[in-house]
Amino acid sequence: MDMVAALDWVHSEVAAFGGDPGRITVGRESARSAGSLDMMWSPLAKGNAAGIISESGALGPRDPLTVTAATSYRTRVAAESFGLNFANQRNVSSITEMRELPVSVLMAEDNISDTILDKSICANVSGFGNPPEWRPVLDGYILPMSYEKALLSNSHxxxxxxTRNNKDEDAASKNPSLTLAEFKIQFKLMLDSLSEEFSNLYPADNDTMAGEVANTLWHDMTRVGMWQWAMYWQEGRARNSVFTYFWTHAPPNQTSGAYHGSELYYVFNNIPYTEPPKTWTANEHRIGDTTVSYWMNFIKTGNPNGHSLERWSANSDRKQIMVLGDSCAEGAISGGARVDFLERFFKAQKPW
Structure with missing residues (x-):
C-alpha cells in the first residue's frame, strides 16, 4: 500500500515539477520489479502510470521460478495463519497491540523463509529456494486474483x-559447479516423466558439460517463461504490447558474467560514475547509448523503437526475443524442440 500511495502522490504532484502525469513509467529491478508488476495488477493503482518496466522480471505463471522469485505471493489464508502465529508467539491479542510492536521486532523476522517448496518437485534442485515469508498477499483487495487469472481475463x-532477465542470474551461473551425478539426480526429480526427453534435448556426459547444460536449461526457462507471460497477456486480449529482452553483456573487471543487476550501469547511463572505477571502453559506451535509447523511447511513447535502432518487435507467437548486450538483435527464444518441451513442462505445473 505504501507503493500505491507513493505512485498516487507522484501522479498528483509531478506536474508541479515539470513532469507529465500522463507519461509516468513505473520501473524497478529485482524484488522491486515485482513491485512494479504489483502496481500493474492492483486496481488501487489503476490510471496512475502509462507503462511498466520490470527488470528481472516477468516470468510465466506456471514457471516454477515464479514461486521462488520476488514475484511469489502468499494466499490470504496462509498470510492470516502466519500473522496469528506471529501474534501469539509475542503475546499480542489485538491490532492495536500489533501496531505498538517496535519495528525491530518486525525486522528480526525479515529473513525468515517460507516452506512452500519443501514438498515440491523443485525442493532439492539447486537454483531454487524458498521465498521470504514476508511478501505480497493475494488478499482480494490490493491483489485481487492470481497472475494467470488476471492475465487471461485482462484484469490488470x-x-x-x-521486461527483461539476465543471462547469468536466477539459477544460471557464469561459473557453474553442478556435477554430473547431481545433474542427473536433480533434474530427474524435477522433470519426472519428462526426464528421458530432457536427457535427449540437454545431453551431458561429464561434470563440465553438466554445468554448461544446466545453464542452457535455465536460460531457456527464463526466455520461454518471459515469452509465455507475454502470450498470456495477448490471450487475455490486452490491447497494448509487451516487449521482452535478454541481457547478455558482462561488465568489465569481474568474473560473474551478465550477473543480476549488471544492466543497471547501462540503462541509467552510469558508466563513468561507478565506484570502484572499471575499465570502460568505447564498446561499453556504445552498449550503454543503445540501451538508454531503447528505454527512453519506451518511456516517452510506450514503444522502444526509434530512428537508427535495430528493430525490436513486440512479443508474438513467433517466439522471438530481443537480445541486448555485445550484440543487438532479435533471436529465437530457444530451439523449437526445447521450447515445446518447456511449454509442456510448464503446463503441468501449478498456476500462479
Missing part, C-alpha cells in the same frame, strides 16, 4: 510493458 492495467 492494459498498458505497455517492457
Amino acid at each position: 492495467w492494459d498498458i505497455p510493458v517492457l
Whole structure:
C-alpha cells in the first residue's frame, strides 16, 4: 500500500515539477520489479502510470521460478495463519497491540523463509529456494486474483510493458559447479516423466558439460517463461504490447558474467560514475547509448523503437526475443524442440 500511495502522490504532484502525469513509467529491478508488476495488477493503482518496466522480471505463471522469485505471493489464508502465529508467539491479542510492536521486532523476522517448496518437485534442485515469508498477499483487495487469472481475463492495467532477465542470474551461473551425478539426480526429480526427453534435448556426459547444460536449461526457462507471460497477456486480449529482452553483456573487471543487476550501469547511463572505477571502453559506451535509447523511447511513447535502432518487435507467437548486450538483435527464444518441451513442462505445473 505504501507503493500505491507513493505512485498516487507522484501522479498528483509531478506536474508541479515539470513532469507529465500522463507519461509516468513505473520501473524497478529485482524484488522491486515485482513491485512494479504489483502496481500493474492492483486496481488501487489503476490510471496512475502509462507503462511498466520490470527488470528481472516477468516470468510465466506456471514457471516454477515464479514461486521462488520476488514475484511469489502468499494466499490470504496462509498470510492470516502466519500473522496469528506471529501474534501469539509475542503475546499480542489485538491490532492495536500489533501496531505498538517496535519495528525491530518486525525486522528480526525479515529473513525468515517460507516452506512452500519443501514438498515440491523443485525442493532439492539447486537454483531454487524458498521465498521470504514476508511478501505480497493475494488478499482480494490490493491483489485481487492470481497472475494467470488476471492475465487471461485482462484484469490488470492494459498498458505497455517492457521486461527483461539476465543471462547469468536466477539459477544460471557464469561459473557453474553442478556435477554430473547431481545433474542427473536433480533434474530427474524435477522433470519426472519428462526426464528421458530432457536427457535427449540437454545431453551431458561429464561434470563440465553438466554445468554448461544446466545453464542452457535455465536460460531457456527464463526466455520461454518471459515469452509465455507475454502470450498470456495477448490471450487475455490486452490491447497494448509487451516487449521482452535478454541481457547478455558482462561488465568489465569481474568474473560473474551478465550477473543480476549488471544492466543497471547501462540503462541509467552510469558508466563513468561507478565506484570502484572499471575499465570502460568505447564498446561499453556504445552498449550503454543503445540501451538508454531503447528505454527512453519506451518511456516517452510506450514503444522502444526509434530512428537508427535495430528493430525490436513486440512479443508474438513467433517466439522471438530481443537480445541486448555485445550484440543487438532479435533471436529465437530457444530451439523449437526445447521450447515445446518447456511449454509442456510448464503446463503441468501449478498456476500462479
